[in-house]
Amino acid sequence: MSSTTDYRKPTVAVIGGGLAGISAGSALADAGYHVELFERRPYLGGRASSYELPGTGEVVDNCQHVLLGCCTNLIDFYRRLGVENQIRWYDEVTFLLPDGRASALKPSWLPAPMHTGLSFMASPVLDLKDKLAISRALLALMPALPADNGENFQAWLLRHGQTKQSIDRFWAPVLISALNDELDQVSVHYAALVFRDSFLKSADAGRMGLPAVPLSQLYGQAASYIEARGGRVHLRASVDSMQADDKGVRVGVSGDEVCADYAILATPFNVVNKLLPDTPEMQPLRQQAGHFGSSPITGIHLWFDREVTPLEHAVLLERTIQWMFQKSKILNTRRESGEAGSYLELVVSSSKTLVDKSRNEIIDLAMRELAEFFPAVREAKLTKATVIKEVHATFSPTPGSDAYRPSHISPWPRLFVAGDWTATGWPSTMEGAVRSGYGAAEALAAARGGQQKFLVPDLPPKGFMRLFG
Secondary structure: OOOOOOOOOOEEEEEOOEHHHHHHHHHHHHOOOEEEEEEOOOOOEOOOOEEEOOOOOOEEEOOOOOEEOOOHHHHHHHHHHOOHHHEEEEOOEEEEOOOOOEEEEOOOOOOOOOOOHHHHHOOOOOOHHHHHHHHHHHHHHOOOOOOOOOOEHHHHHHHOOOOHHHHHHHHHHHHHHHHOOOHHHOEHHHHHHHHHHHHHOOOOOOOEEEEOOOHHHHHHHHHHHHHHOOOEEEEOOOEEEEEEEOOEEEEEEOOEEEEEOEEEEOOOHHHHHHHOOOOHHHHHHHHHHHOOOEEEEEEEEEEEOOOOOOOOEEEEOOOOOOEEEEHHHHOHHHHHHOOOOEEEEEEEEOOOOOOOOOHHHHHHHHHHHHHHHOHHHHOOOEEEEEEEEEEEEEEOOOOOHHHHOOOOEOOOOOEEEOOOOOOOOOOOOHHHHHHHHHHHHHHHHHHOOOOOOOOOOOOOOOHHHHHOO
């Protein structure tokens, strides 16, 4: 890497190869900037990545990542990279109780917000009292997103007359998975956004998408995209310092110094203070980053010698494990190979109780609980297993946290900030990360007097939801 190379088009150093960094880099490369992207790991994707499990030949994702139809910027990013056909879409989600009762939530001919009403009212996992309570609460969320007034969503639910069973079997499974924290730790605003934008707005908004290829393969396409437009992607390149003046930004990379006209800092919040200098002008941004806490996710990967369920995915209720994804039926290579056996990934969001447990303890727990939902597990042979803990998977969208989420503009006029923890209007999701990358790219272009727009609009509401805008 040279600090003296002179490019005729403006050079942008992007620090971080997660979704925020690669979306910003791809958008700017497409807009005519020379992008130099630096990622300390040997692959792109950040927390949405995969690797080969030693000694097995198996490629595993660090955690199952899910998108919804309302993730318009993420879907735009997939189209930009040409990987939109690598997403498998589902219109139906199955909720399972350990006693075998199952409920399939799916759209019908009814207009939004009632499009899932028929399957919801037919659900055997909720009784009539639960359904009426849930319906009243959803009606309260329809008109507009409530402001973040410091109330947590658990308190809001109790104030709106929700039953314990409705919370345990409906609100908690959806929100803990979406926001990765307990209901008493999340703001009413973001809990409402999940239900309003995905469940109520339209049937299209609530469709669930699952990557049909390993995550690093999906997001690794960003390297080819940037380099095809004259940029460069540097893997295993650790950035350890940054400085700026009115002429540009100097980035310390693995003992070298790289100069750029502009830079985008696209790292998790807990890395910001390691890279930015402890100077008076940087104190506000450093303090903002210091206000956030993180929440873990645990993925449990199990390989069996036979199929243990015909379902491709399911929400598992009232146990520690919360989701089952049958990767044998989701991943393209598995579907096409026709190999015997079954590969499942189980997910536990907000997995604080598992952080200190050993691999064997977690696998034993998962096997016991999985057998309650799928009795065929008791007869199957477990051939391989691994546990992946993402201890700092997401930031916690606690009540009042929006006050600390920074804009994309930093105290240095040539430095811009991206990351799912910035002020995107979304929680810590793949969509939020891409919104931050696009938003930082727009802010950089605007600083140069440009008019480029990268962010795309939300899905429009349909049916009766059009009355609320």
